[in-house]
């Protein structure tokens with residue numbers, strides 16, 4: 526087949542754009558045509574589909590959803606690194622956790638959810654910060670759950686093997702303590718790997734997020750930037766339901782809850798601005 530026969534027409538692009546948006550909350554603008562077309566053509570060839578129409582029908586009707594997952598894995602942007610926006614982790618240990626434990630009326634675990642996890646750096650940074658910077662860590666059980674829609678990136682997250690670029694902001698003493706240098710990169714030690722439970726979750730799918738409940742803190746950084754207003758609003762409602770009353774929510778530095786939802790209170794801590802689900806007499 527020649528290049529023209531293979532091309533994705535504006536109509537096809539629009540159909541795909543709508544479908545992908547409905548499934549993931551991510552809307553690809555026309556400026557992303559090259560990025561999207563390239564990946565679609567790659568999958569059309571890999572699945573030996575005749576053309577876009579043929580491929581798109583398979584994508585929608587395949588019962589296992591395997592091809593949709595392949596495509597999601599190709600379309601997601603997984604950029605992340607350890608200690609990204611470190612002031613938020615400072616805020617967690619200096620301001621948020623002290624407030625949570627002061628109000629907690631039971632000795633059940635403190636539950637933290639980080640979504641999207643990408644390759645795991647954020648969740649493992651939280652685990653390291655708790656161990657190294659939070660004096661009360663020995664008095665509390667902490668559960669750290671971390672989720673992403675991309676199944677390939679979750680395999681990497683669980684493996685805990687990182688490039689020099691990914692660990693460049695890890696303090697030297699933590700690097701020596703929690704990583705082993707190997708020929709393939711920096712291998713995270715098992716204590717930290719076991720401290721985080723990873724799972725595949727599509728934040729835009731109500732059935733998939735429903736089991737995620739009773740969190741004291743949620744990190745959702747650098748995902749809402751890929752959503753439009755409607756999917757952001759839906760995400761805000763999901764987080765509201767997933768938090769315990771009084772629970773806290775941290776977003777990426779260029780993201781804000783104010784346009785999305787009036788459900789949350791804005792809390793200005795010395796280290797960072799954080800959103801809080803009202804209530805919390807406590808639980």
Ligand SMILES: C[S@@+](CC[C@H](N)C(=O)[O-])C[C@H]1O[C@@H](n2cnc3c(N)ncnc32)[C@H](O)[C@@H]1O
Nearest residue numbers: 601603604605641643673674675727728746747
């Ligand atoms: C740029 S990374 C952010 C990683 C990390 N939170 C950070 O700030 O460094 C964005 C991640 O969002 C994930 N993602 C995209 N759509 C999603 C969805 N609907 N549900 C869950 N994760 C999603 C992607 O797979 C990707 O790994």
